[in-house]
Amino acid sequence: MKSEIIFYLLSALSIISALVVVFTKNPIYSVLSLIVCFFSIAGHYVMLNSQFLAIVHIIVYAGAIMVLMLFTVMLLNLNKESEPHKSSLIKVAAIITGGLLMLTILASLKTTQLTAYSTPADLGLGSVQSVGMSLFTEYLLPFEISSILFMSAMIGAVVLAKKER
Amino acid sequence: MEIIFFKIALILIIFLISLGMAAYSTYGERKIAAFLQDRIGPDRAGPFGLLQPIADGTKMFLKEEIIPNVSNKWLFILGPCIFMVTALMTSAVIPWGLPLEFGGVKYNLQIADINIGILYVLGVVGLGVYGVMIGGWASNNKFALLGAIRASSQMISYELAMGMSVIAILLMNNGSLSINTMVESQGTGKLYGFINISGMNWNVFYQPVACLIFIICAFAECNRTPFDLAESESELIGGFHTEYSSMKLGLYLFAEYINMFISATVISCMFFGGYNFPGIAYLQEILPANIVSLISIAVLFGKIIFFIFFFMWVRWTIPRFRYDQLMRLGWQVLMPLSIINMLITGAVLIWFNN
Amino acid sequence: MQLTNRAQQVVNKEMTFLERLYLPAIFGGMLITIKHLFRKKVSLRYPDVKREFAPVYRGQHVLKRDAEGRENCTACGLCAVSCPAEAITMDAAERKIGEEHLYREEKYAAKYEINMLRCIYCGLCEEACPKDAIYLTDRIVASEFTRGKFIYGKDMLVEKMDDRIDISQRKKHYSIVNN
Numbered sequence: 099m100k101s102e103i104i105f106y107l108l109s110a111l112s113i114i115s116a117l118v119v120v121f122t123k124n125p126i127y128s129v130l131s132l133i134v135c136f137f138s139i140a141g142h143y144v145m146l147n148s149q150f151l152a153i154v155h156i157i158v159y160a161g162a163i164m165v166l167m168l169f170t171v172m173l174l175n176l177n178k179e180s181e182p183h184k185s186s187l188i189k190v191a192a193i194i195t196g197g198l199l200m201l202t203i204l205a206s207l208k209t210t211q212l213t214a215y216s217t218p219a220d221l222g223l224g225s226v227q228s229v230g231m232s233l234f235t236e237y238l239l240p241f242e243i244s245s246i247l248f249m250s251a252m253i254g255a256v257v258l259a260k261k262e263r
Numbered sequence: 264m265e266i267i268f269f270k271i272a273l274i275l276i277i278f279l280i281s282l283g284m285a286a287y288s289t290y291g292e293r294k295i296a297a298f299l300q301d302r303i304g305p306d307r308a309g310p311f312g313l314l315q316p317i318a319d320g321t322k323m324f325l326k327e328e329i330i331p332n333v334s335n336k337w338l339f340i341l342g343p344c345i346f347m348v349t350a351l352m353t354s355a356v357i358p359w360g361l362p363l364e365f366g367g368v369k370y371n372l373q374i375a376d377i378n379i380g381i382l383y384v385l386g387v388v389g390l391g392v393y394g395v396m397i398g399g400w401a402s403n404n405k406f407a408l409l410g411a412i413r414a415s416s417q418m419i420s421y422e423l424a425m426g427m428s429v430i431a432i433l434l435m436n437n438g439s440l441s442i443n444t445m446v447e448s449q450g451t452g453k454l455y456g457f458i459n460i461s462g463m464n465w466n467v468f469y470q471p472v473a474c475l476i477f478i479i480c481a482f483a484e485c486n487r488t489p490f491d492l493a494e495s496e497s498e499l500i501g502g503f504h505t506e507y508s509s510m511k512l513g514l515y516l517f518a519e520y521i522n523m524f525i526s527a528t529v530i531s532c533m534f535f536g537g538y539n540f541p542g543i544a545y546l547q548e549i550l551p552a553n554i555v556s557l558i559s560i561a562v563l564f565g566k567i568i569f570f571i572f573f574f575m576w577v578r579w580t581i582p583r584f585r586y587d588q589l590m591r592l593g594w595q596v597l598m599p600l601s602i603i604n605m606l607i608t609g610a611v612l613i614w615f616n617n
Numbered sequence: 618m619q620l621t622n623r624a625q626q627v628v629n630k631e632m633t634f635l636e637r638l639y640l641p642a643i644f645g646g647m648l649i650t651i652k653h654l655f656r657k658k659v660s661l662r663y664p665d666v667k668r669e670f671a672p673v674y675r676g677q678h679v680l681k682r683d684a685e686g687r688e689n690c691t692a693c694g695l696c697a698v699s700c701p702a703e704a705i706t707m708d709a710a711e712r713k714i715g716e717e718h719l720y721r722e723e724k725y726a727a728k729y730e731i732n733m734l735r736c737i738y739c740g741l742c743e744e745a746c747p748k749d750a751i752y753l754t755d756r757i758v759a760s761e762f763t764r765g766k767f768i769y770g771k772d773m774l775v776e777k778m779d780d781r782i783d784i785s786q787r788k789k790h791y792s793i794v795n796n
Contacts, residue, residue: 126400130338149378168396226440302659302660576650579650
């Protein structure tokens, strides 16, 4: 019962903050509410007994990536005057992309069956050991491929930074 | 039920101790700065100036509160709040001493023994950046923004090396992230496998390089000299808290001292045995458990105070780095060093286990 | 010409590995600072303990009287002429009959003003004075809130009869220097 109340509170928080991200005019508020959203999602991870995922989510997303986002937004100093003119072509493209995304979500929702929330038993699924185990046995190939992806991104960043010399 | 009351009391006590330690760190900083420069330091408020923190706090509270007209008011207030809250949250996973025992019930002197202890510390410390960034941006002042950007990029860069140096400890600790097990393992076993002093099996003897990296990164995370570029008075007026006045400025300054207290605690727990001290096993045999527990708390606080002193000692010795030097040290020296240290630790452990 | 023996030749050689670590240098620096922790402190707890002034300390001026309480100054103006900051102004007046107990000679300074904000406390006035009238003392000029209050008139400068100012130490030192 208690955990159900917490679950609904967290869900409401994550949905509201996600909506604020989209609808607010001020980009800073948008970024800040995205951080709140990440926190509520980390709360969901804790509810699912995977503290490791929750804290890694906070460290990586809220602690590092969102700081960089905030950086960019603060340095760009976005306001009404500097807002670039949007052509109608971009608007059409945005509508098509958004529609496609919505279609995908609707299709995936159609096949899922909604079940009542129940507190999962502590199977140690979210601990460091089990996450490491499954990463290095079951999902070894995707794990290594994603690390190659990261490597290429890093090399690209270095190349871009060194270009001026 | 008793446990819950005990935990609430423990939270309150640790809260008060953190604030008290921070308050007296400001006094200690001024005194030590004075002593290292052959001066006397504050000595007017009370005997030896011991009431100086109270006088400073009163001054902060009574000063005029100025919120710039053009700033974003809510974010301006939110900044110091976040910084203070994150500074105070970190102490939740620290084991403060051996468990106390009253009426057959054991009371752990740790608010929450979660199995991701050290990651929790890293995560919460990483969130402290938001207090600085939001405060610096909301001030609507270019010096404040520059200070905020310096602070946050510095914190992000050094967090990586810090995390990497922690991994070497985790490898030695069977992959357990809990600070409690880390401290316990430093109290058992023989040093290097043959020196038999109980409670002396400290990680610093196995991992001096990781310890050094961790301490340097802790300096950078606390924004203290030689890495205090975020608020370098001579270049940026006051850095991210240029526009702040009254108690909001006080919160920023205070939270920095709390951060220092917490990082001193984490350093002594991770590398210097936490509440363990040489001869702990002998004392446990001849003295009642509760007294040994109290001694262990005192020992931990002795170590913490030593490290706070160390922080101040370094501050009044070493001049500030240049920003490019700071970044080069973080990314090109500490980061590869900690990765190499981690690899060597792993290799040695595998070699010994086979 | 060698001024001191502390000069060091600057060598721009490549640093060794140990030097590039900077750690030995840092520990050396910390050793120096920790030594200062135990040194004798140089500060004085000011209002309780006061630093002793040198016998020739040049502070607030005094216009001396002689042993019978007559003002020494004859308004010759040599102090005003010698003053590099032009801080001294004076008006001379003739001594009337019946004023012999007030002024030592026939001419005296009716007005004598020193602007303490202009004064640079060089002490040339006391060296110029032929009549032993003006001296700088070890008193410190008090702080004020307005500039006008820093122009000291005769009421501030001439020594009071019940509060004479001892300048014998100063005189002794001057006689040593001048011989």
